[in-house]
Amino acid sequence: PLRYLLANGRSARLHELSDLRGEPWLVASELRFEARDALLLRAAPVDEGYLRRHWPERFVTEDAVRWDDTRRALVALRETRFDRIVMDSRSAGRVDPQLAAQALTDAVAELGLQALPWTEGLRQWQARVESLRRWMPELGLPDCSDAALLANRAQWLQPAFAGRTRLDALDETSFGEALKSPLEWSQRQLVERHAPTRITVPSGLERPITYALDGESGEPLPPVLAVKLQELFGLADTPRIADGRVPLTLHLLSPGGRPLQVTQDLRNFWENTYAEVKKEMKGRYPRHPWPDDPWTATATHRAKPRGT
Template identity: 75%
Template sequence: WRALAAFRNGRVAGDAHRGGLATIDAAARQWRRRVREDASAPAELDAHVLGDLLIHAFPDRIGFRHATDPLRYALSNGRTARLFDDSSLRGEPWIVASELRFEARDGLILRGAPVDEAALRQAFPERFSTGDHVRWDADRRALVAQREARFDAIVLDARPAGRVDPAQAAGALTEAVRELGLEALPWTPGLRQWQARVQSLRAWMPELDLPDRSDAALLATLDQWLRPAFTGKTRLDALDEATLGEALKSGLDWSLRQRIDTLAPTRIAVPSGLERPIDYGLEHDGSPRAPVLAVKLQELFGLGDTPRIADGRVPLTLHLLSPGGKPLQVTQDLRSFWANTYAEVRKEMKGRYPRHPWPDDPWSATATHRAKPRGT
């Protein structure tokens, strides 16, 4: 605009293009005729007139100067942008960027104009607001409540607020988890096992129509399942294991929870009379790993077939252990192990663990988790 005004007054700056300015001036005359504007182009304009017009063309690129960096601006769309070091806009309180190059961090303002705040308030009064806002401070790992004056996403002024609004606190804590990731929650091995059991059943028995509880699905639906759990809380560590567990299970009625426990049990009874845990897991792609039952070999005497879960569809992977808890064999075919491999294992282990039973016929032997009494 300055170059054009100078051109109309018979002057051309050294870095301006005379032919380009002439083309712009001719186009301006045509537009004045089309809109029936009889007045000639003004020789000069108030510094804010151009910006006060451009805010209507680029309302998402209105910028407010950073408090400590005169080259950096917060934009109304929530992003930030920088001026060139030698920009004539340097230090202007308000600007509008008519040409902007978006980059990974700050955008780069290629062309813009200053804006008068009074004109901005007159044009967009509804976009100015004052209210209490709660946000997560990552450095302090705590909520910060502030009374903020804003223009869209731009914070113009912030002062400490009083009591934290519970609804805002729950939303801010949820956003903190979105930023930090699910590992910020109080996961326990038991809760991870529950997640793996549900995801496994989704693959093994799709007819159950279980909800997706993968990490990706949980992150995408935080507002539905996690936000209610933060009601009344102002700290991340106020969420305990029990509350997280109930939040994860929200949306599953009592009968469906019972079905999960029945079809993918956490423990299973073995012939020794004890219950042993089943270990579930997920691959990197979210598919279920084969469930594992680690149990001492002597506890399975008399059992012919591999135990199964999920209504008989999924065999357990047996980690058969020595009396000392060392793995002897991994199999999903217990019958084949007794018939083809047990004799060799018995021969090797009998001398190492003489106080434990190693019968010739494991099919008819009594299962036990104990050693033989001394002297027998």
């Protein structure tokens, strides 16, 4: 009896000692807007019949599709409203497919992008695009940050919901195609070229590059290549991406996969740090090569044969 819905969709409340408590309709002439809702400072009761006679065009009955968070699905409703004040709402049966895609897209705006079927690969793709937008702005890649994706959801996400009435009906493949749709084919090829997912190291094997964005600023963090130290023998300089503008951050690993050194200056590591690492690790991993001269040694991912 103290809470009301305003015609603009916001909520308002009466003071608990108000004489207007329980009136079905009020005209609010003075409001104090607050963070959660508004306080009705001055209002007067009004008859619904009076409103219908003078503003019949503001009373509408139409079908709507809403997101039901409890059922995690859409529901079809037939609503009677005065502006955004819902006076009556009842089931309308089957969800209209034409309204479903927009309703699901709106649900994502409410629930957040985490409601979509992200994979680690898709988050990596997003980080690669956003990183290249900072590293190589001349490529003209579109904004794929979370904020931009939400703001432009009608363009890229809504078509993917066509024919679906549930959020979980959108599979990872369809979501991935929708996510990448703002990029033309030529732009996608530029992402693959300048921010590759893998790189071939001197051992002859391909190793993954990991990309990430700062959680607060959205700025790209240095891309990481985690690789066993022995696989880089003979390599003098740190590998680079983005047309040579960005060095990889090397996580040099022991034969057991534990980090021995983090560096963006491989040459300096070989010259000044390798000897100490070799001294400490040679006894722990005797079956793996620890040559005196890493510049000329053969890169390998294998241990030495037993008995050698």
